Amino acid sequence: MTAKNGPIRVLLADDHTMFRRGLKEMLGTDGGIEVVGEAENGAQALDLTKETAPDVVILDVDMPVMGAREVLKHLIRLSPRPKVVIVTMYDDPRLVRELVELGASAYLVKSASLEELLTAVHTAVQSPEESQDENVILVLPHETLEKIEHDTNETFSARELEILRLLSRGMSNRQIAYALHLAEATIKRHLANLYPKMGVSSRGEATRKALSEGWITTRDVTQEPGDEQTRREERSRQQS
Secondary structure (H helix, E strand, O other), X not given: OOEOOEOEXXXXXXXXXXXXXXXXXXXXXXXXXXXXXXXXXXXXXXXHXXXXXXXXXXXXXXXXXXXXXXXXXXXXXXXXOOEEEEEXXXXXXXXXXXXXXXXXXXXXXXXXXXHHHXXXXXXXXHOOHHHHHHOXXXXXXXXXXXXXXXXXXXXXXXXXXXXXXXXXXXXXXXXXXXXXOOOHHHHHHHHHXXXXXXXXXXXXXXXXXXXXXXXXXXXXXXOOOOHHHHHHHHHHHHHO
C-alpha cells in the first residue's frame, strides 16, 4: 500500500538507539513508508515534527524530557496534525485508554509483528480525522484486552448507552451529536472511552459485542433514529 501523495512520512521517537534502528529497518521493508527523522526524547520529537511535518509519529511512552502524554497534547494542536502510533513495552489498560483518548491512532506492544506495525501505520494515515475513533488499532496481549474489558466497569453511564444505541444503528458521529444535542468532539471522546472499556476497536465490533453481551437489544438497533427524543422524554417523565 502507498500513501495518497507519495510515501508515508514517519518520525521515530524512542530513547533506545538500537530499538529505533531496528524499527527503521523494519519500516524500510515497505516501499510506501519513508522515515524522515529520529528523536531520542519527547521535546526533540515535538521539534522534529514541526520541522519535518511527518504523516505519522511512532512514539514510545517512557521518553526523557517530555513523556508521551505531554507530547500527544502538543501534537494534536499542530496543523497538519500527524497521526500517532504508540509502540511501547507497557500494556497497562489505564494507560491504553488514556493515550487513545488523548488522540493516539494505534497502541502496540513492542512484541507486535512487522505486519501489525505496518498495518497500524497505513490505517492511521488512510483514516479521515473525523472517523479516527472507528479505526483505533490495539495490539495487546489477550489477557490485557480482557483486563481492559473487565476492569473498567462493565456498567456504562446513561450517556454511553445512548451513544452505543445510536452507533449500532449506523449513525455517524455527527448524526449522534445532533440527536443528543452534543458537540461532535464530545461524541469522539465518549467513543475513545467506550472502545477500550468494551475491548473492541471499531463500530462494527462494538455493535456485535453490545448485542452479544445484552448491553443493547435488537430493538435498539432497529429503532428509528428519530425515536431517541421520544425515549429521552419518556425517561424524563418517569423520573419526575
